[in-house]
Amino acid sequence: MRTFGMPEFWFILEAAKWTLALSAIAILFGGLGGLVVALSRVSPLAWVRGVATAFVQVFQGTPLLLQLFLIFFGAPVLGLDINPWVAAGVALSLNTAAFLGEIWRGCIQAIPRGQWEAAEALNLSYASRMKDVVLPQAWKIAVPPTVGYLVQVIKGTSLAAIIGFTEITRAGQIVNNATFQPLLVFSVVAVIYFVMCWPLSLLAGRMERRLSAALSR
Amino acid sequence: MHYTFQFADVFAAWPLLLKGTWTTLQLSFLAMLFGLVVAVLCAWGKTAGPKPLRWLINAYIELIRNTPFLVQLFFFFFALPAIGLRWSPYTAALTALVVNLGAYAAEIIRAGIESIPKGQIEAGLALNLKRWEIFRFVIIKPALRAIYPALTSQFILLMLSSAVVSVISADDLTSVAANLQSQTFRSFEIYIVVAGIYLLLSLAFSAFFKLVFNATLNYPDRK
Numbered sequence: 171m172r173t174f175g176m177p178e179f180w181f182i183l184e185a186a187k188w189t190l191a192l193s194a195i196a197i198l199f200g201g202l203g204g205l206v207v208a209l210s211r212v213s214p215l216a217w218v219r220g221v222a223t224a225f226v227q228v229f230q231g232t233p234l235l236l237q238l239f240l241i242f243f244g245a246p247v248l249g250l251d252i253n254p255w256v257a258a259g260v261a262l263s264l265n266t267a268a269f270l271g272e273i274w275r276g277c278i279q280a281i282p283r284g285q286w287e288a289a290e291a292l293n294l295s296y297a298s299r300m301k302d303v304v305l306p307q308a309w310k311i312a313v314p315p316t317v318g319y320l321v322q323v324i325k326g327t328s329l330a331a332i333i334g335f336t337e338i339t340r341a342g343q344i345v346n347n348a349t350f351q352p353l354l355v356f357s358v359v360a361v362i363y364f365v366m367c368w369p370l371s372l373l374a375g376r377m378e379r380r381l382s383a384a385l386s387r
Numbered sequence: 388m389h390y391t392f393q394f395a396d397v398f399a400a401w402p403l404l405l406k407g408t409w410t411t412l413q414l415s416f417l418a419m420l421f422g423l424v425v426a427v428l429c430a431w432g433k434t435a436g437p438k439p440l441r442w443l444i445n446a447y448i449e450l451i452r453n454t455p456f457l458v459q460l461f462f463f464f465f466a467l468p469a470i471g472l473r474w475s476p477y478t479a480a481l482t483a484l485v486v487n488l489g490a491y492a493a494e495i496i497r498a499g500i501e502s503i504p505k506g507q508i509e510a511g512l513a514l515n516l517k518r519w520e521i522f523r524f525v526i527i528k529p530a531l532r533a534i535y536p537a538l539t540s541q542f543i544l545l546m547l548s549s550a551v552v553s554v555i556s557a558d559d560l561t562s563v564a565a566n567l568q569s570q571t572f573r574s575f576e577i578y579i580v581v582a583g584i585y586l587l588l589s590l591a592f593s594a595f596f597k598l599v600f601n602a603t604l605n606y607p608d609r610k
Contacts, residue, residue, distance in 0.1 A: 231589040232582040233550035235561060240582060243574035248390050321453060328455035332554055339457055352465035360454045360462065367453035 174354050178345045182355075185341035186362055192327040192337060195259045197320065200266025207271025209300070212278050222271070229268035235329050237261045242333045258330035266323055273319060277312040278304060314381055318374035321367045328363070338362055396571040397580050400563075407563030408584055410477075414559060415546040417481055422488030422545070429493035434500060444493070451490035456548050459483050464555045480552035480559070488545050492538060499534035500526065532604045539596040543589050550585070560584060 172178070210222035229237065242257035281304050289299040331340035342359035346352050397404075433444045451459065463486075464479040474482075503526050511521035553561035564581040568574045 227590075228582075228586060231547075231586040233547040233561065233585055235550045235553070236564075236578055236582045236585065239564075240575070240578040243568060244578060247575045325453075325455040328457045329551065331457065339455065339461070342458070342461070346465065350469075352461070352469045353467075356458060356462045356466050360450070360458050363454045363458060364450060368449060371449070371453055 171350060172348050174345065174349045174351045174358075178349060178355075179358060182338060182341045182345060182358055183362065185336055185338045186366070188335070189324065189327050189337040189366075192258055192262065192330060192335070193320070193324045196262035196266045196323050196327070199259070199263035200270055200323070203263060203267025204270030204274055207267055208274035208278060211271065211275040214296070226268045226272055229265055230272070234261065234265050234326055235332065237265055238329055238333060254330060254333045254335035257333060258327070258335050262323070262326055262330075265326065266319075269322070270316065270319060273315050274308070274312055277308040277315075280311055281307050311381065314374050314377040317370055317377060321370050321374075324367055324370075325363065390575075392576055393573060394576050394580070396573050397567065397576045400567050400571075403563050403567065404560070404581070404584065407558065407560035408588070410558050411546070411549055411560040412588070414477075414481055414484060414549050414552070414557070415542075418484035418488055418545055418549070419542050421481075421485040422492055425485060425489030426492030426496050429489060430496040430500060433493065433497055448490045448493055451487055452494075456483070456487055457551050457554065459487060460551060460555065476552070476555045476557040479555060480549070480557040483552070484545060484549060487548075488541065491541050495534050495537045495541060496530075498537075499530040502533045503530055528604065532606075535596075535600055535604060539593070539600075542596070543592050546588060546592060547585060 207222050207226060210218045211226070213219050213222070238257060238261040241261050242252065242254065245252040245257070285303055285307070286299065289303040294302065327337055328339040330337055331343065334340065336344070338359055342355050346355040349355065429444045429448065432440050433448075436444070460480065460483040463483045464476065467479075468474070507525050508521055511525045516524065549559060550561040552559055553565055556562050560581060564577050567577050571577070
């Protein structure tokens, strides 16, 4: 049996790059998907709103772990070749799209009705109304909660450990199995996550306070 | 490849699924109850307690909110037994859920208390109300109303994240699904059905919370 030393610590710390890579994928594709979801949720077309609502309902109403299982264990049954990378990337992106989409929908709808009406009165097209009037304003309110949500994305990647993807949590499990020093190992794992997430939480909190001070003026 | 769905094996296991659902519900309900107690105590300590206590509570809240639930679960299930505290997967799961919800709900409740304008409390004092009367007649209802949406969606998130406790085989709905999966290999069907059950549960929870809101806290806003 090994004891927990520097090599074990580096092994866990190195796995942090896979956590970050997976988070980056989820944020990138989830962000793009989230924009589509947000715009669809405020679309003038009823069927577009319906589809987007159903998507959000399903991905916010079921556990992320099951979404991961469904893709990882389900896809091979359909004859699709899938590895933990793809499964985790797809599940996390879809989940992120649903949550960011809802956050951003709230920001879009927070723009006063008069702004929409003014843009309509100016005979702007729907695309221009969105692009030139609503989204630039919604963007400002959207930044703090979006930064806050990044913390949820990073924490969510830990579930990929369950399907055998070697990120921080899985690396911790592996080291724990070799050293059997769970208190130390999982403390180290927790601290690494904390170091990644806490600055984001602080940043989001500070931006939120600054924004609410600016809005109440 | 052509794939034919076969739900027969899944539906044949309905007593197991029902039992798993019941365990998930029970875990969620108990975690909400105890988590709320932890949260109220923390919110109170953080707003009114002495400095060291505030600092301690803050550390707990930040630590929990910035680490994954899975790691917290591993900590309670693997790390604490190593220093002599032995418990069942169910108890470890429940403890992890309570500790997790406590941190999130404490911040929500604190925000609710702070949302009450100072003038309201001063008005209560001017009317010579006692402290508990101010709490009972001035603070509690509007504070609850302000945090109700955030708190109830946190409850639903808790119910969904309880799926993670299947990793330590806490006999919840997802554990049952994982067991069935390894016996029948009907993974797609099983996870679809189980995801459907979770979806129904979360819809039922939000309908219930809305009902309670309309019956107790729904009064017109004065602006």
